[in-house]
Amino acid sequence: MSIDALLAGPVRVVNVGLESFARDLAANGTAVAQVDWSPSRSPFDERTEAANAEALRRILAAAPLLVDVRRAGELVPELDAERLLLHAGPPLPWERMCGPLRGAICGAIVFEGWVADLDAAEMLAASGAVKFAPNHHFGAVGPMTGITTRSMPLLVVENRAFSNRSFCTINEGLGKVMRFGGNDAEVLARLAWLRDEFGPLLGKALRASPVELNPLIARGLAMGDEMHQRNVACTSLLLRNLSSAMAAAGAAPAALAKAFDFIAGNDQFFLNVAMAMGKSILDPARGIERSSIVTAMARNGTDFGIRVAGCGEEWFTAPVEMPQGLYFPGFSAADANPDIGDSAILEAVGLGGFSMAAAPAVAGFVGAGGFADAVATTRAMNEIAAARHPQWKIPALEFAGAPVGIDARRVVDTGIQPAINTGIAHRRAGVGQVGAGVSRAPLACFEKALRALGRS
């Protein structure tokens, strides 16, 4: 990135090494990003340090805006061109897919009208007549099963510092939903309403009134959100931001009221916006030779995959672990599906488990203790993150920045696995969410990435 492009963003100075320089600049009102650095022994470390500094420069220079909602097939032409279906996590064939992922896929096949019912959908999916690919291969992300098909409306986040865009479906709400493997008539009817009424209305409002996301995230962190398992503040702030434009869009009062009810009724509405934002921030860091900064973490319910900046599009995978957490009444760990979803993009960008100190209520919700434990989680994540975000500040840490930029070397050196705040799906198709917890990114992914970086 050129100096000009850097200066166009909100960060004016990136300080590498001695923190006191950054403090002096910050005291004078300069927007400064502190990048940790200390001498290291590894043979590729000097070049890796420079590459990581460049990766962090790009990540911290991001200017993401929520700008639109569009039909998926319009944004990803491949979805219209063939029977292609996108899912969360790294690639995997039908044979290796878990229950909720298969369930969601069958529901989506019926939703697209390719067959009439779920049994026929399962036969079609198993027959090889439907192609599967990760969301990440087409500029998208999706929570949990993360199914994206051609007629679904997608949120569009544009990173104006680099002119790249990322997409995510609209969050369906709580209860029986496709992201947790739901696929019955209620699920498909909601998706049809999102496609036909809500998506177009939200898109019209966003085109009239795009929403800057950096300040929204900064406010949300000061309001108890970590944007993965808690989006109460950002959902409320987004609705507040958009209420006027949605009113001005001229929908009938009943349709507008229904749209407001839908957003207002779902504390996690903002999750999908945050995920698209996370990808839009991290994508420009892909392909910086030798950089060990993580650009994506994603799970498909079978494998956990990461990408690092120095290895472009390559996935480094290992078997997913089981989340540790709390279960809704009537459910237990025996019901749980292993870790799933593209939502770990949030931890990769410094939110979720990395910003747990901002959201002590989440620590309780996921069974990870109270306020002190939440602070301890963020402190631990500081050990494996290369920078503190200059705008996303955490009040309970005396307004220190969120830990951003996971350095795969630090993960391997310290053995500290990234903590991911996650929902837990039932392992069978069609049941839905059974709890919430913390999952850990497998160390093997980071070890594989470092070996590949060493070779490159």
Next chain:
Amino acid sequence: MSIDALLAGPVRVVNVGLESFARDLAANGTAVAQVDWSPSRSPFDERTEAANAEALRRILAAAPLLVDVRRAGELVPELDAERLLLHAGPPLPWERMCGPLRGAICGAIVFEGWVADLDAAEMLAASGAVKFAPNHHFGAVGPMTGITTRSMPLLVVENRAFSNRSFCTINEGLGKVMRFGGNDAEVLARLAWLRDEFGPLLGKALRASPVELNPLIARGLAMGDEMHQRNVACTSLLLRNLSSAMAAAGAAPAALAKAFDFIAGNDQFFLNVAMAMGKSILDPARGIERSSIVTAMARNGTDFGIRVAGCGEEWFTAPVEMPQGLYFPGFSAADANPDIGDSAILEAVGLGGFSMAAAPAVAGFVGAGGFADAVATTRAMNEIAAARHPQWKIPALEFAGAPVGIDARRVVDTGIQPAINTGIAHRRAGVGQVGAGVSRAPLACFEKALRALGRS
């Protein structure tokens, strides 16, 4: 209050004394209010303890809802019957009123059409032809100058546990506003729009969809608000709650969009709701013989007044102090008006400075330090508060309840003056807000109240 009335509220158990009992109950899922108690030497203490427990029972049993917006003259018939004008704080005559209070009064007189311009208004006000009285004498509260006149639309909060109602004007927003002494054409035009368009729309939405305030406050405290100098979360949550009902009210798209813009553009919109709520919670505790629990704190820019439960409607006053704080660019302490406004009702109910630990950003805004200082402020207020609120919890204190129920005895015993987070008005009429800070309730008010209680 009867046991039945108590059990109708959300608090099922009030524990007086040993905290371990409360902890055991809370661990079993019982909504329990802890009331501090320890033996004391004062001759009237045993009866005062019982009276205070009753006051706290009433305060913690409150069930406030924002239910309506109505014309002030309809809610307070005296405003229609004579040229009566309500103001913040305890009573005081025109001759003793400060600059911004006089400025706001003159603006309100023009707004009501009693005379044509500000000069004529000042003559009318000084002539004795207009009556002045505290908001508190008519069920109302108002921020800063707190002017309430007959045609203004008032928010109505109903405490359903006791069927009492309290009123407050609608927050005018930032910049030149009547509450800070503003009185020019821009100020009056905004008041006219509130009266003619916004107030009726909000009232219609609220009648269709009243808003429960206890859970809203609980959420807001977990989202960085203390509801006095920071209402970002509660304003956003209120808008989110009301968006559907406002859409369904059937206003023209442009009028609806303007209404949303007005709320969305003012982080302090909720302040006036919180104030009416505070009064509705504390009013039922008035008149409990011998109780030393504070039921109101209010300032008129000249005097600071408090009321205690054992002395009904009586005011105990002392000269107001100057707030200590930070000034907007171009202003200094030399420009500041002494402490003013009914908003200290928030501290009397456990919010504002008492819940500073929930809102570390406010500590910075008012010049009171960072996160650790905010926590220290709440810890100090714990020393003079008789209970911890069972529903209003502060995450950074491991979800301990907000300190509620100021005991005038503790204030005098410890010498700890209640900390009030406040805006600072310019001392001259018509200028507006010049800063924000922390003011202290004068000890003399509490000493006078204790003497009166001793006599009673």
